[in-house]
Amino acid sequence: MxxxxxxxxxxxxxxxxxxxxxxxxxxxxxxxxxxxxxxxxxxxxWITPVWVILYLVSRKFRLAAEVRAYTRQIEVGGVTREQAAHALMSYRLGISYGKAMQELA
Ligand SMILES: [Zn+2]
Known part of the structure; x- marks a missing residue:
């Protein structure tokens, strides 16, 4: 554009x-x-497709990307840390609620 x-x-x-x-x-x-x-x-x-592929195949990359995004969402008052931790568990990250809370700390 x-x-x-x-x-x-x-x-x-x-x-x-x-x-x-x-x-x-x-x-x-x-x-x-x-x-x-x-x-x-x-x-x-080409960077965008690479990002999408990494996001789909790598739990570590996906977790880091979602933690950055939820951290921002929490900062602006969109969700609480607890809500974000619950949400993080629905990204096939294989993490517990405790680990999600820890990542968002
Ligand atoms: Zn130029």
Whole structure:
């Protein structure tokens, strides 16, 4: 997705942070520049499938990812630590409630 914005670091016309390409409005129709950013876009895109595969096959990776996400959810008051610990047990992580509480501490 290409986003026209003036919020581009000084000295740059565009940059890519998958799945977005940010480009200064005056460079929006610079197709060569967009092609340049599309190279970065394609290079970055493989990281997402790798993340998904790791998430699916590795309990350790999945636990770490969910602990980071639930920690944030707790921080913003969405759930309690106890609720998050219960939720963590439904990710096929093979962990006990006690271990889940410990991970979220
Ligand atoms: Zn570049």
């Amino acid at each position: 290409i986003i026209s914005t003036k919020l581009i670091p000084r000295g740059f016309s565009a940059f890519c942070l998958w799945p977005f390409i940010f480009v200064r409005p005056e460079f929006r129709s610079d197709t060569a520049l967009i092609e340049h950013e599309l190279v970065h876009y394609r290079e970055q895109a």
